[in-house]
Amino acid sequence: MVATSAVAVEPDEVMADSAKEARARDLSRELRCMVCQNQSIDDSEAPLARDLRLLVRERIAAGDSDAQVMDFLVARYGEFVLLKPRLNSHTWLLWFLTPLALAGGGIALWIHGRRRAQSRAGQDAALLSLTPEEEARLNQLIAAEQASEK
Structure with a gap:
């Protein structure tokens, strides 16, 4: 068989x-x-x-x-x-375009991720920082809390 x-x-x-x-x-x-x-x-x-x-x-x-x-x-x-073209000056693009495209896409995703993380960190820092009016109000509340404990 x-x-x-x-x-x-x-x-x-x-x-x-x-x-x-x-x-x-x-x-x-x-x-x-x-x-x-x-x-x-x-x-x-x-x-x-x-x-x-x-x-x-x-x-x-x-x-x-x-x-x-x-x-x-x-x-x-x-x-x-030829089913598998030879590597020469006429076919180098055929052989290397896919790996280059994959590498370029990977780098682009990495850069995008880093920028997004930096942007999110900046937004988080902006959310954590208080305006002068908020700081004054917070200081008043802390002072009032400390005064009531005494």
């Missing part, structure tokens, strides 16, 4: 050499189906995905390394063909 990871690979696509087939499957999992866009060509049943799977196997059979196969496909279809 062995389950395959993808049903899209058809029997006529499978290479005779199991090591080369494993390489082809590994590479196919890293390549985006240009039709489905959220699936690898290994998982997609689209005709273009089949063509790409066959192209990968053809390049492997010709003796290309994994890097050469990937470079060939990127040169032919662009970086979009």
Whole structure:
């Protein structure tokens, strides 16, 4: 009872050499189906995905390394063909925008919290401070209390 990871690979696509087939499957999992866009060509049943799977196997059979196969496909279809884009000058924003946005949001929340705490402390201090009239009245009450105790 062995389950395959993808049903899209058809029997006529499978290479005779199991090591080369494993390489082809590994590479196919890293390549985006240009039709489905959220699936690898290994998982997609689209005709273009089949063509790409066959192209990968053809390049492997010709003796290309994994890097050469990937470079060939990127040169032919662009970086979009990769499910995980490479880190270079064109994709650094894609890789770092989310962590930078999260860090910026965290800093903004921290600053907001500090300002709010300082504002609340200032309001509390304002509530605790008495006006001159209130101080005079308080002093009168304290004096009257002390006079009645004697």
